[in-house]
Amino acid sequence: xxxxxxxxxxxxxxxxxxxxxxxxxxxxxxxxxxxxxxxxxxxxxxxxxxxxxxxxxxxxxxxxxxxxxxxxxxxxxxxxxxxxxxxxxxxxxxxxxxxxxxxxxxxxxxxxxxxxxxxxxxxxxxxxxxxxxxxxxxxxxxxxxxxxxxxxxxxxxxxxxxxxxxxxxxxxxxxxxxxxxxxxxxxxxxxxxxxxxxxxxxxxxxxxxxxxxxxxxxxxxxx
Amino acid sequence: xxxxxxxxxxxxxxxxxxxxxxxxxxxxxxxxxxxxxxxxxxxxxxxxxxxxxxxxxxxxxxxxxxxxxxxxxxxxxxxxxxxxxxxxxxxxxxxxxxxxxxxxxxxxxxxxxxxxxxxxxxxxxxxxxxxxxxxxxxxxxxxxxxxxxxxxxxxxxxxxxxxxxxxxxxxxxxxxxxxxxxxxxxxxxxxxxxxxxxxxxxxxxxxxxxxxxxxxxxxxxxxxxxxxxxxxxxxxxxxxxxxxxxxxxxxxxxxxxxxxxxxxxxxxxxxxxxxxxxxxxxxxxxxxxxxxxxxxxxxxxxxxxxxxxxxxxxxxxxxxxxxxxxxxxxxxxxxxxxxxxxxxxxxxx
Numbered sequence: 320x321x322x323x324x325x326x327x328x329x330x331x332x333x334x335x336x337x338x339x340x341x342x343x344x345x346x347x348x349x350x351x352x353x354x355x356x357x358x359x360x361x362x363x364x365x366x367x368x369x370x371x372x373x374x375x376x377x378x379x380x381x382x383x384x385x386x387x388x389x390x391x392x393x394x395x396x397x398x399x400x401x402x403x404x405x406x407x408x409x410x411x412x413x414x415x416x417x418x419x420x421x422x423x424x425x426x427x428x429x430x431x432x433x434x435x436x437x438x439x440x441x442x443x444x445x446x447x448x449x450x451x452x453x454x455x456x457x458x459x460x461x462x463x464x465x466x467x468x469x470x471x472x473x474x475x476x477x478x479x480x481x482x483x484x485x486x487x488x489x490x491x492x493x494x495x496x497x498x499x500x501x502x503x504x505x506x507x508x509x510x511x512x513x514x515x516x517x518x519x520x521x522x523x524x525x526x527x528x529x530x531x532x533x534x535x536x537x538x539x540x541x542x
Numbered sequence: 543x544x545x546x547x548x549x550x551x552x553x554x555x556x557x558x559x560x561x562x563x564x565x566x567x568x569x570x571x572x573x574x575x576x577x578x579x580x581x582x583x584x585x586x587x588x589x590x591x592x593x594x595x596x597x598x599x600x601x602x603x604x605x606x607x608x609x610x611x612x613x614x615x616x617x618x619x620x621x622x623x624x625x626x627x628x629x630x631x632x633x634x635x636x637x638x639x640x641x642x643x644x645x646x647x648x649x650x651x652x653x654x655x656x657x658x659x660x661x662x663x664x665x666x667x668x669x670x671x672x673x674x675x676x677x678x679x680x681x682x683x684x685x686x687x688x689x690x691x692x693x694x695x696x697x698x699x700x701x702x703x704x705x706x707x708x709x710x711x712x713x714x715x716x717x718x719x720x721x722x723x724x725x726x727x728x729x730x731x732x733x734x735x736x737x738x739x740x741x742x743x744x745x746x747x748x749x750x751x752x753x754x755x756x757x758x759x760x761x762x763x764x765x766x767x768x769x770x771x772x773x774x775x776x777x778x779x780x781x782x783x784x785x786x787x788x789x790x791x792x793x794x795x796x797x798x799x800x801x802x803x804x805x806x807x808x809x810x811x812x813x814x815x816x817x818x819x820x821x822x823x824x825x826x827x828x829x830x831x832x833x834x835x836x837x838x839x840x841x842x843x844x845x846x847x848x849x850x851x852x853x854x855x856x857x858x859x860x861x862x863x864x865x866x867x868x869x870x871x872x873x874x875x876x877x878x879x880x881x882x883x884x885x886x887x888x889x890x891x
Contacts, residue, residue, distance in 0.1 A: 381597050
């Protein structure tokens with residue numbers, strides 16, 4: 320852990336105020352220790368630290384996750400799970416980077432794995448998801464994740480407008496086929512077909528570039 | 543070059559507005575552990591400014607709070623939390639990919655087997671009243687009479703180096719139903735040419751001959767050269783006959799053979815020029831010819847009429863022309879009732 324300051328006054332500082340002070344600093348200097356306050360809280364009580372962390376990052380992490388998984392329910396589940404583990408497995412004691420770096424990094428990994436699993440599951444190899452994800456199968460640079468969520472975004476953008484609307488209602492908002500059919504005055508069957516086509520389209524666009532590693536799984540499975 | 547990396551650059555990058563070159567620079571820059579903190583710091587700032595949606599923070603926070611302060615049930619909570627990301631939505635239908643692949647291959651194999659004849663042989667067919675010349679890869683020519691079909695192996699015709707069932711044979715094999723004139727070229731390797739019909743095999747070296755293979759029997763007329771005919775007798779013994787030019791060989795469906803010498807072997811069968819040559823041909827045979835060449839069903843009113851014969855060479859391109867000629871020559875009435883023709887003798891006035 321980093322060397323901590325000697326004063327207790329910071330505990331009384333409002334996180335929001337702290338944030339704005341931080342923003343006023345030059346960017347290069349701002350990075351090092353704007354989490355000092357939360358770290359102090361962890362020293363006092365891990366629960367308190369977790370709560371502060373949750374309040375501070377839950378929203379933005381969800382926003383980041385949804386760029387990959389395009390479903391708000393899944394994004395929220397993903398982030399909530401990370402916070403639960405953060406406390407239950409005492410991750411806060413072992414990390415060597417900032418909380419922020421850890422949380423974002425983990426969200427991106429999990430979102431990537433989720434995408435991969437759904438695409439793989441669609442390929443029908445249920446066994447595949449029980450195989451561990453090795454580090455080698457992850458994007459090798461942090462900057463590659465941006466490219467991935469931008470590809471997801473672009474893939475959704477290329478859907479025909481009506482199909483995209485139906486897809487987002489179903490995936491992003493988590494609405495049932497029947498609800499969407501009611502809302503748009505379509506038949507449930509149409510909604511179903513549109514969603515299936517959209518899913519296939521997205522899968523086809525993403526599969527080759529990002530999840531080609533699963534070919535190994537398929538060939539290994541046959542032979 | 544890393545000095546160029548600033549907040550604006552990264553914001554553009556997060557928004558997907560960077561060029562490939564800029565991406566590469568940022569990628570290199572972000573590999574350094576010291577820069578990673580900076581990277582996530584800006585990423586967080588950017589997400590704050592560009593939220594995709596707003597969560598119901600009070601509700602989720604109180605749930606998290608409950609989780610934190612319910613130590614004893616923490617384990618169970620966590621385990622359900624672990625499952626949630628993959629439970630709520632199933633974006634793509636589960637398909638058993640492998641099963642489909644197996645099913646498809648089996649279907650393909652069965653299909654290949656069921657259609658092996660269509661795949662391995664090429665069939666030339668003529669419609670009623672149509673004649674057609676087919677040139678074979680070895681230079682031989684086959685003239686098909688109407689309502690006939692010729693089967694030629696698609697891949698293995700005359701390929702001597704292949705001797706695998708369906709794929710090749712050292713002879714040139716063709717199949718015939720109907721009637722055809724063969725002009726067979728002689729190959730330097732003395733390769734045999736075999737015409738397979740329902741009940742006989744005509745084996746040739748190089749010659750010209752006509753094969754007639756229809757339900758009422760098989761006939762072979764040899765114009766030039768020498769052919770062998772292999773056939774099965776009624777007692778199922780296989781026999782062979784060697785023909786000389788001008789020979790006419792007739793074989794009933796049961797395998798009874800008649801071998802006769804024609805006085806004047808024609809250069810070409812009449813039908814190749816849409817001619818019909820009759821020599822005391824009874825009306826009953828004319829009825830058979832009508833059925834074979836034009837698919838017409840004809841009925842003779844009485845046995846006496848059936849005994850009438852016709853002789854001479856007539857030119858007719860269509861069934862109607864032929865019928866008119868027959869009606870005139872024999873002085874009979876031909877009534878057409880839908881698909882059926884009724885032949886009756888004209889009443890004397």
